[in-house]
Amino acid sequence: MAPEEICKLLTTEFTDAIVKTVVEGAHPYVQVSPDRWPDVARFLCDDSRLGMNLLRSISALDLLSDDRLACVYDLMRIVVDRPDVLITETHEFAIRVETDRNEPVIPSVADVWPAADWHEREAYDLMGIRFTDHPDLRRILCPDDWEGYPLRKDYEFPLEYHGIPATTEYELPNPRH
Amino acid sequence: MSIDRVNQLSSTCVRRRFALAPALLVLGVTLLCGTRAMASSGGEVVTTAAEPGSLLEVVLFYAVATMTIVSSVAVCMSKNIVRMALWLFMTLASVSFLYFLLAANFLASIQLVVYAGGTLVLLVFGVMLTNKSPWARYTPGKLELVGAAAVCSVLLVALWLVFLRAEWSRLPGAFAGTSVADLGRSLLSVYVVPFEVAGVLLMIVMVGAAHLARQDK
Amino acid sequence: MTQFSVPWQPRPAHPYGMASRAVIALAQSVYGFAAPIVSRFPGAILISAVIATCVGVWMHSVLFGWVDTQLIQAAVTLPDYTPPALSLLSPSTWGLTPSVIHALRVDETVAASVAGLLDYVLWPVQFWIVRDVVGLGALFGLFNVIPVYVIWWERKVAGRIQSRLGPMRVGGWHGWAQSPADGIKLILKEDLVPAGADGPLFRLAPYLTIIPSLLAFLALPFGATYVLRELDVALVFILGVLGAEVVGVILAGWASNNKWSVYGAMREACQMISYEIPMGMALLVPVICVGTLSLSGIADVQQGGWFSWIAFSNPFCFAAFVCYFIASLASLKRAPFDLPEAESELVAGFVTEYSGFRWSLFFFAEYAAMFVICAIASIVFLGGWHSPLPASWGGGLGDGLLARGLTGLLFSGPIWLMFKSVFLLYVQLWLRWTLPRIRIDQVLYSCIQVLLPLTMVLVFGATVWTWASTGHNALWSTVEAATRIILGSIGLVFIGGFIAIAGYGFYHRRRMVGNLVQDVMPGS
Amino acid sequence: MTMADTVLESAPDLLVDTDRVEQGDLRTEEMLVNMGPQHPSTHGVLRVVLRTDGEMVLEAIPHIGYLHRCAEKIGESLAPYQYIPYTDRMDYLAGMNNNQAFAIAVERLCGLEVPARAQAIRVVFAEFNRIASHLVSLGTYGLDMGAFTPFLYCFREREMILDLFEAACGARLTYSYITVGGIHEDLPAGWVERCLEFLDYFEPKIDDYNNLLSFNHIFVKRTAGVGVVSVDEAIAYGLTGPPLRGSGIRWDLRKVLPYDGYEMYDFDVPIARSGGTDEIPHGVVVGDCWSRYYVRVLEMTQSVRIMRQALANLPDGDTEAKKIKNLKLPDDEVYVGIENPRGQLGFYVRGDGSTIPSRVKARGPSFCNLSITTPLCRNVMLADVPAIIGSIDVVMGEVDR
Amino acid sequence: MTIGVTHFLVVGAVMFCCGLYTMSTKRNAIGILIGVELVLNSSALNLVAFDRYMGAGRLDGQIMALFIIVLAAAEAALAVGICINVYRNLATVDVDKATQLRG
16 A cells, blocks of 8 residues: 555544645655544554554654654554465555643553554653553653653753763763763 | 782681581591491401490590580571571481491481481472561460470480489390391381381372372362 | 772771781792792693602502501411500501511511611501591592592583683693682682671581582492492482582572572472482482492492493393483583573572682582592493403403502503593583573473383382392393393494594594684684 | 562562462462573563562563663764764664664665665675674573573674674674665675685584574473464564564565665575474474574575675675765655564654754664563563573663663 | 490480470471471481390381381471461461461
């Protein structure tokens, strides 16, 4: 399925949910409003025409100038009807979900794709997006008591963590090293 | 290696002087058990390690008896169950040394195999499987302690007195050397019924233990 | 620059007492004297030490023998000899005084010039306690040397198996001094007892492991007369003390306050109580065939060369040998049964928290026990100290010193026991560096459901076989002889195949690694 | 303080739920055990908290992040050329493939054309690195199972590969050889011949590994039927690479979405088959640890095949696209996935018209493959945990980035 | 000064009393088991001593001691099994708490 067809299919199925469609360029995607996102996700995964059963990646973006945060879900189809035969038929597509930067909430899709579990935790950890209904939303890469969300554009690197000097690049008020 | 290093090394070795304890123990056991082989074949051999009546026997007896008594007292004084098991191991080992002193070599070895190697490991296994923590204490009441101590010490004193007053007649066959072959022969002739009963008992125990440890009930 | 302080307190310097200072001074002077020499002639010193050891053992045996036959036997047969009163120093029957000794050896012309002195030199040798101490000293030496060199050898074997070299530097020739150097390092390491560990038990556990394996050497015969204690139940005794080794391991695991250690201890306990039984049963098979528990007695019946070894005497013993070897691997916690210290699962199992000297004690115990187990296998199944050549062939040699030496070398002597044990040790190492580790449930399955029934059948079969051979039936004797020849030939094929494969590998050792490594690749 | 307290302190996020133990089991003491971050078989600094009952592991929860180095944040402050060395350090066992993934992402974003020779050399090095990485995987998996020797055999061959890498790019681990627009430097003289010689030497060695490890009875007993991943589960958890193919799905990005001219080469995509067929030992179930392991062995043969084809038809020409100084990234975004030895390595790169990307996101295969640990390690033996984690073959540098 | 049967009997008596004390004061079921082992051992020691000093060449004492060892091993196997069962059901091995007959 070409990206245009996927866009068309989605717009006909979810007229109210689609905010924007981008078909040109290297990375075609549609933007979905956060409140309808779980339905769209379920449709993407279960629909026999689409069957986007592989969640490849969730990339969290910080759109500082728009005061928005976004998640880009890269999806792909693996045809599993006859697993022992090499099937090169596939299609890939992306979904973008934007949310407010100050109150970033996106519904979780971990029940649709279990793979989203860790990706969403990572987005929560590094970008601070809260995923509602996530089974176990904890920080994943940073320590549990880390402050701030490192991948945000306005993130300021802490000078120390539990008394451990955290950087050698900035000048410290009381140089330790 | 610098001279400082040698200094350090030799001082460490000096600090490790307790490592010599095993050597002493092994010397003790050497004196206790077995027959000495002559360097030249066909030479005269002594039947037991420490002949009855020799000073060596006295020294060894008192050493091993002290070990037995100390460790068995330690068993009942220990609070920690793992330490109790360790002291029990010490007691069992020294009882086996006492068997050596009594020229019951087979029994001594069997004691080591079955008790120290088997039963004790089973006990420790049980401890590990059933303990939340080795330090979990099941403290008995004060009264209980005093009562038990009183009963035991009275019993001990009484037994002691009886032993001292008793006249043990020495029968003519004492100190006859025993061999494993004799033991085996009498097990299969005079004692064949108890032997078979013991076999049946072990069988029953095996079935029972398997039933107890069964996973699905 | 701020100093980061270490989170632990440095230990206070240990104040040395008088004795310690003397020892230190002695060690320093010895080191100052010996270090230049050792560093210059390492190989020569190694070789001469080996030769000196052999000569020392031989001399001591000759001396004891001479005293026994020339002095003691002569003295007790003297008409006017009365045994002296018992005392601690003379626990034996003969209290020969120097004057008696002098009287006994007047016919010796050689030593006449040193007259009185020799009497006093020979005097202590008659006491058993002196001999015991000398023998124990030798055993301690052996007990130290065996693990050290088995470890070195294991590293070399592992290196060869893994197409690398193993230790090559320390000491010169093939890193022969690597293990002693490691030992020194281990002794020097800091003495650590983890916080929260049960201190006394933690310190005690290594000793509880090493004492049993030391005790096993007491009753282990190395040759017809080379045994410290001739026990009529030597086999059970050695099994018993080696079985008691497990207590130390369990305590070590328990006292470490580390969960991986507890796992190691539990696994060891599990494995031990299950594998002791098939191991004992497998040993029972030859015991039934021979009818004695004494190791010397078992070895004595195998004098007649290759085909009279017990392993080839009947099919049950042959199978029992294999069962025993497998079960002994498990009881020694060697691969593929090294679950108690499985490094990929339990970090290091029961030795996780140990370091330095205490850690090395565990490994001394393990390697010494390995040797003992292999020696028992050689004594019980593989003819003990008898060579594959029948001892009767040496009958024509006479009784001279040279003839004795030749007999020891060719037909029956400790060297053959050593050789066989070391070969079995090699098989253990070989297995360890080839096989993956099995899982605990598979260990228990293979023990309880495979080996145990199998050994039971073997014991029963051996009983029937022995019962059949007591009848002196001519037909049965033929069957027996045929069995011996068939099984012996199978054994010969095994050994021949081993030698052939080893020789092939040695001859093609360059090709095995690949010429590319040596000739072509950049950086080689 | 008891041991349980100590662990609870170090793993406060894990509550012991004693009621969840199955009734009727030999219930003894439930214990929380920290496997890692320093543990011989967690392949780096993975920490798995095990809830165990004796030898049974009731639950295993991986905790990651001990090697987090803000690789994505760094990507937002460096030009793509400068970022190439950072990609080496993600999956440090397959540096070439990481370079390639990032380079292709930037090339697609900027519309750069890579010369044919550079593409062919990229394929050679990507496959060569796949072999090297699988060798480490094989060896360490043997190590996890307690077999030490295959590890050194594998490393012996890997050393030779690294020698060849060193000859080409001067580095043995962090190559930065494949770069944006092509490759960094053409091959040195005589390299192709040596490489072919190595391949001749290497191919029979695969049989050695099989004899020594793959078909070893104990090894099969340890790994066959352990940690079975079904097809649906594999896709749902986003498994890719050998774990996916080990579940029996013939799916490979090199075939499905070819890049760098993979469509020109003839090769198979090996998948797992159940035991008893052909040379596969009895007891093997599709999707178990042994299948995942054996897929890697088979892939090495295919990599050799691809390399032979690529080396035989190495085109002449440039090895780098026409150099663009201060490569400007358009205000666009791209997601490119390639087949890394461990699975699908994806880079999401977003430009904003300047020379520096505004977002670089790496989708690591190990990260996704590791997420199946918890469902796999439920009610297994303790010794199976290293078997399962080892068969997933994670590189923590790329999980934590 | 020679060692006679009395010496061994005294050692046995001390062991016996220690075992008795252990049995009566410990509440941990395995602790009680350890006490039982002590008592059994003391009696075995007495038997072997009698056998040695007044055995008249027969092996009655040693054989009895052998049976005691067998019995002790059997008893330990069963008792540990029971302890584990009790622990499985009651989560404790305190014998005072194991008051039900229900399994």
